[in-house]
Amino acid sequence: MVIKHKNIFKQESAWSNADELLLCLDTGSWRTERPILDKEKCNYCGLCALYCPPQCMKDMGDHFEANLDFCKGCGICAYECPRDAITMVPEGEFADEGSKRSG
């Protein structure tokens, strides 16, 4: 058997690093809506990052931003945000971005 596959996991078991490989699937392709943040309303409380199921919220220093390679668009961040700073916007509105998933 000739193996052409390049290993995703560095270890024997399916270990992944929280910063990169924890998110080893492009779950971003599943998304129909994306979270858009209103920075004026955001007070950097971090609840969106805490509740994010795939843990894909990036800490930007004064706010959090979804890593769109992995954000499935579930909307939990928008639901949990106490200041309603996150709005879920249909992906169709970003159609001009083509196949680009990262915002």
Place this chain on the structure above:
Amino acid sequence: MKAQKGQVRVITGNATAAYGAMLCRPEVVSAYPITPQSELAEQLASFHADGILDAEMVMVEGENSSMNVVCAASIAGARTLTATSSYGLVFMYDALQETSGFRAPVVMINANRETPGIHAVSSGQQDMISARDTGWVQIIVENDQEILDQIIMAFRLAEDYDIQLPVMVNYDGFYLSYLAEAVEIPVIEDVDQFLAPLKKQPERPKLVPGEPRGCGTHGIEMGYVEARYKHCMAMERVTKKVDEIDRDFGEYFGRSYGGQIEEYRTEDAEIVVVTSGSATGTARTVIDAKRAEGVKVGLVKLRLFRPFPAERLVQALKGKKAIGVIDRSVCFGWKYGPICMELRVLYPEIGLVPILSYIDGLANLDINIPHIERVVEEVHAAAQGKPYQEVTWIPMEE
């Protein structure tokens, strides 16, 4: 270098298993008591209370939790142990697969018992057979001393860097769990010495506070395929490793068991009987008696059930004229017993000789001398070209 002579005590299989486990210094133990294993869980608790077992004992409300506890502790880097039987093993089903899928080197002691459907509090291998596709290494032992020795070898196997798989050590519940035999208990420092080579290996990955990582978190498509492939390749490596560890154990402690299989008088044998577990002792007696009568019969004791020791079995069985396999469990969907069914996969390598399947010893029925005599006589007749019955449920014909 040789190990010191250990103390010899007359103890039950369950107590022996507890000694074997304690000697390996597990760091996290979670074992929910269940007949016929309860005495083992009690003995471990007693060792802990007496300060002999320095482990975190996690009390749980059921077996599913006990397996999840040891799985999690194992991926956090601890040496872990659990023990169960029958309904308990069935209750762990999802956790069994997570543990092996995470490649957590947990050691589990399983006192074989019949499984649900008919509430049988009795011996039988159906529980481990039903768990054969959960990705665990499964080993079956024959007597109390072998229980103890195999548990020590199981830790060396499970935690080996090239393996990293959970290992299930199985012994016949009721027969061995409550049978008191003379057992030599090694000195704990010698067990440390035997397990010491693990410390020289690279450290396996583990969860550490402050270093967020995931284990088995995501895996559809290629992540899943890759993990499964590596798991299957590790299984392939187990076979030879079992032989190596058994040989090392023999050199150091003076007792060895043949590794994947034990062959008894097979070399010049024309026919072979395949057994596993405690019935093997009875079978040896029959083999000796039949040999005295001039029947060239040998015995193969299957020790490793998963991965299946194909290569060793082919070496042992190739050229034989007929084979009889005694199973202590059933196979739903195939008429043969499970071990017989797996052995039949080796037909192309062994040759198209009669393989006779026997189902016996279910639910505490004895696999006794007359039964095995019957097996030898029928296999002998089949080898001479006489017609034979492919599958026989021995108790149903009595």
